[in-house]
Amino acid sequence: MSATTTRPHTPLPTPERSRTGPRSRRWWRSGLTAYGYLSPTLLVMLVMMAVPVVMVFAYSTLSNVIMVRDPEFVGLDNYATLLGDPIFRKALGQTGIFTVTSVVLHLVLGLTFAMMLNSGLLPRVASALFRVVFILPWVFTASIVVILWQLLLNPNGVINYVLQTLNLISTRVEWFSNPALALGTVIFINVWAGYPFFMISLLAGLQGIPSDLYEAAAIDGAGWRHRFFSITIPQLMPIILAMAMLDFIWNLQQFPIIFLATGGGPLNATETVATYTYNLAFSKRQFSMASASGVVLFLISAIVALFYVRHQKARD
Amino acid sequence: MSTIATRGRSQRAQKVGLWIGLSLGALFAGFPALWMLLSSIKPNTEIFQYPPTFLPETFTMDAYAGILSSGEKLRFFANSYTVALAVVALTLFAGIMAGYALSRFQFPFKGLVNTVVISVQAVPPITLLIPYFGLVVWLKLYDTLWALILTYMVATIPYAILMMTGYFNTIPKELDEAVKVDGGSSLRALWQVLVPAARPGIVSVGAYTFMVAWNEFLFALSLTQSRSNRTVPVGIQLLMGEHSFQWSEMMAMSVLGSVPVLVLFLFFQRQFVSGMTAGAVKA
Incomplete structure (x- = not known):
């Protein structure tokens, strides 16, 4: 039966029919109702998002706000001072290292664990049990994660003991206070705490890959390497890209793990833009400089977010 | 062969x-x-024995007893529960209504509202903190739990809206249209048809929101000051700074502080996981 011969069934008053009536009034009423439902959200977003974003941009162009009664307009001076500060530039670089390393390792660990869980070689119960254990790190809040690792990585702690017993290290290591190791330690903790989110999404993605793709490849005699690179990875690509961009934004802004583990130290070895901004505002009380630094972080996040939204739109 | x-x-x-x-x-x-x-469950002296013991040589629940008998420490928990539950209730309220509007209504600037909801998630909390500090003082909310409730909602509402819109979109329009044909209001259609049908989505959003609010650290650290207004994540760090050698008590505190989210996760695992994936992948 062709589409033209089927009568469109319109038993309910649809927009089509109401168009004969005073359309714009209906349209406005529907619009008003919608905005009524949106009003709690819009109120919160106006007061707690739009106003603060305008404020922080304004702050960043003034001489020290909050601490000074009549701050003066200084244009982009704060940004110039900021970019001239070698510690800020160091923080920018370390934010890059922290973010890229974390995202890559989240992806590698998340994918490895997801593939092991999805291998189909495990009994159901074992698979469910391992899944819960693998997700576990994600349950803990940052402040507990850091305390836990401070205990484990204490110079007299269990990890140093195990490494020493296995003859992997000769003296007990100061994981947090050695400037050469601190950034790596913080990244490691951040990787531990963050990979489960990747794992869960990738696991869902793996389960969505049609199994006949693999069967066809097996008939053609394709090895695991071939199946991985020509089926698994391409099929997961949309999820990997979306997750990587989201994770990139989150890690760029990561604050509690770094702040609590090292406070940006020792000797700024773990300073990132987030800890740098916090220290400017809340220990040095330079709120205008902190605003400028916060705006820089915001702009970097916004660029990545723009790519993310574009990518999502392209998929739709 | x-x-x-x-x-x-x-x-x-x-x-x-x-x-x-x-x-x-x-x-x-x-x-x-x-x-x-x-x-x-080890006594504090046993924690730094070298070589360390795996299973406790002396089993003790003193650390837990110490926490449960300290009004100050229990207060951290009470504050965390208050804030998290209030954020869940308010977020669901705002998120369900906004999701309904986005799923069922056509209105001017709908595209803009959608874009704003997605993009606010990219604004770094540390950037918002500086104006929040001024704003919260100005609203006379500094050092109150309300300061936390309001600021957490900025992070939880967009996710709730995305999830609820998605869930409502999967429910056939005919169901709520039928209520309206019978002369019911749009609010009644939402309350009697859509909310019951979207219950799994609501549970998932509620659990996720609870977790975000329970775990938040930066705003809780900066927008409250007195000990009686501290939440668990900040409270643990305060105690850590003061009695840094009371490791067994810190660990007991960490266990108790992780239990609510762990329980939520184990109970609602499926909703949690599907919600998280949907949120991340569709968002």
């Missing part, structure tokens, strides 16, 4: 490799949590 034998052997090798990988993974993911639990 020989190919079957090699295939059997290679599958066995695969299985062995898989179990080794899984065990290493479980050690990496689970050992820290196990160590936390074990340390919380």
Whole structure:
């Protein structure tokens, strides 16, 4: 039966029919109702998002706000001072290292664990049990994660003991206070705490890959390497890209793990833009400089977010 | 015959490799949590014995008793529950209504509202903190739990809206249209048809929101000041700074502080996981 011969069934008053009536009034009423439902959200977003974003941009162009009664307009001076500060530039670089390393390792660990869980070689119960254990790190809040690792990585702690017993290290290591190791330690903790989110999404993605793709490849005699690179990875690509961009934004802004583990130290070895901004505002009380630094972080996040939204739109 | 034998052997090798990988993974993911639990039932002196003991030589629940009998520490928990539950209630209220509007109504600037909801998630909390500090003082909310409730909602509402819009979109329009044809209001259609049908989505959003609010650290650290307004994540750090050698008590505190989210997760695992994936992938 062709589409033209089927009568469109319109038993309910649809927009089509109401168009004969005073359309714009209906349209406005529907619009008003919608905005009524949106009003709690819009109120919160106006007061707690739009106003603060305008404020922080304004702050960043003034001489020290909050601490000074009549701050003066200084244009982009704060940004110039900021970019001239070698510690800020160091923080920018370390934010890059922290973010890229974390995202890559989240992806590698998340994918490895997801593939092991999805291998189909495990009994159901074992698979469910391992899944819960693998997700576990994600349950803990940052402040507990850091305390836990401070205990484990204490110079007299269990990890140093195990490494020493296995003859992997000769003296007990100061994981947090050695400037050469601190950034790596913080990244490691951040990787531990963050990979489960990747794992869960990738696991869902793996389960969505049609199994006949693999069967066809097996008939053609394709090895695991071939199946991985020509089926698994391409099929997961949309999820990997979306997750990587989201994770990139989150890690760029990561604050509690770094702040609590090292406070940006020792000797700024773990300073990132987030800890740098916090220290400017809340220990040095330079709120205008902190605003400028916060705006820089915001702009970097916004660029990545723009790519993310574009990518999502392209998929739709 | 020989190919079957090699295939059997290679599958066995695969299985062995898989179990080794899984065990290493479980050690990496689970050992820290196990160590936390074990340390919380050891006396403090045993924690830094070298070589360390795995199972406690002396079993004690003193650390837990110490926390449960301290009004100050219990207050951290009460504050965390208050804030998290209030954020869940308010977020669901705002998120369900906004999701309804986005799923069922056409209105001017709908595209803009959608874009704003997605893009606010990219604004760094640390950037918002500086104006929040001024704003919260100006609203006379500094050092109150309300300061936390309001600021957390900025992070939880967009996610709730995305999730609820998605869930409402899967429910056939005819169901709520029928209520309206019978003369019911749009609010009644929402309340009687859509909300019951979207219950799994609501549970998932509620659980996720609770977790975000329970775990938040930066705003809780900066927008409250007195001990009686501290939440668990900040409270643990305060105690850590003061009695940094009371490790068993810190670990007991960490166990108790993780239990609510762990329980939520185990109970609502499926909704949690599907919600998280949907949120991340569709967002």
